[in-house]
Amino acid sequence: MTDRKEQLAANLAKVEERITAACTAAGRDRSEVTLVVVTKTYPASDVRLLADLGVRHVAENRDQDAAPKAAACADTPLTWHFVGQLQTNKVRSVLGYAAEVQSVDRARLVTALSREAVRTGREVGCLVQVALDADEGARGERGGVGPDGVRELADLLAAAEGLRLDGLMTVAPLSGPYAGRQRAAFGRLMDLSTALRSEHPAANMVSAGMSGDLEEAVAAGATHVRVGSAVLGVRPGLG
Numbered sequence: 328m329t330d331r332k333e334q335l336a337a338n339l340a341k342v343e344e345r346i347t348a349a350c351t352a353a354g355r356d357r358s359e360v361t362l363v364v365v366t367k368t369y370p371a372s373d374v375r376l377l378a379d380l381g382v383r384h385v386a387e388n389r390d391q392d393a394a395p396k397a398a399a400c401a402d403t404p405l406t407w408h409f410v411g412q413l414q415t416n417k418v419r420s421v422l423g424y425a426a427e428v429q430s431v432d433r434a435r436l437v438t439a440l441s442r443e444a445v446r447t448g449r450e451v452g453c454l455v456q457v458a459l460d461a462d463e464g465a466r467g468e469r470g471g472v473g474p475d476g477v478r479e480l481a482d483l484l485a486a487a488e489g490l491r492l493d494g495l496m497t498v499a500p501l502s503g504p505y506a507g508r509q510r511a512a513f514g515r516l517m518d519l520s521t522a523l524r525s526e527h528p529a530a531n532m533v534s535a536g537m538s539g540d541l542e543e544a545v546a547a548g549a550t551h552v553r554v555g556s557a558v559l560g561v562r563p564g565l566g
């Protein structure tokens with residue numbers, strides 16, 4: 328193995344150990360949690376190594392970086408998730424590679440996603456991104472709809488042609504009442520998920536937890552954790 332492949336393998340093994348330990352502590356089966364590796368800022372060569380090492384789900388947050396990377400990895404069995412703020416003019420490009428859009432946070436985006444899914448004859452999985460730091464009726468600084476807007480957006484998604492409502496996603500807030508309280512934030516997300524599933528039983532995906540807080544997310548009940556730096560290394564600068 329190359330140095331980089333060995334490094335990624337070692338990091339993946341550590342993350343795998345953390346997920347397994349968190350599942351055990353929570354009395355959950357390891358199979359209940361899917362690892363999504365966030366490959367943003369890292370090259371397609373790393374993504375290919377991850378695929379070789381058995382990773383099956385990867386995520387990106389910027390279409391201009393993700394589109395060429397996904398094209399370079401088109402022959403791998405990877406499923407691509409989009410987790411960033413999404414402008415409607417990028418929808419066509421994103422649906423060229425992403426099977427799951429985790430960051431749906433407004434009605435206009437639902438309309439654009441649905442139109443493109445129908446045009447290409449595909450079904451696209453969607454999560455409502457919840458901003459736990461958003462004021463009533465507002466959107467979060469890093470995207471997401473406030474808790475009071477989840478139901479309306481979920482109903483819209485569920486009724487949209489070409490789209491499949493899969494569940495909820497959140498990023499633990501850096502400000503507001505949940506700042507530094509990941510466990511409470513993820514607990515709130517789970518409550519929202521329970522409410523959602525009472526109307527949309529199949530929408531059982533809960534995407535929460537990153538490198539720094541995946542244990543809290545698994546403890547709360549997350550079905551998908553999105554891990555970047557713990558696998559690929561600390562990103563230089565913002566990203």
Ligand SMILES: *Cc1c(COP(=O)(O)O)cnc(C)c1O
Pocket residue numbers: 365367388410411498536537538539553554555556557566
């Ligand atoms: C970057 C990113 C992650 C991964 O963060 P790490 O701290 O590197 O694990 C997860 N979710 C979203 C939405 C991201 O943008």
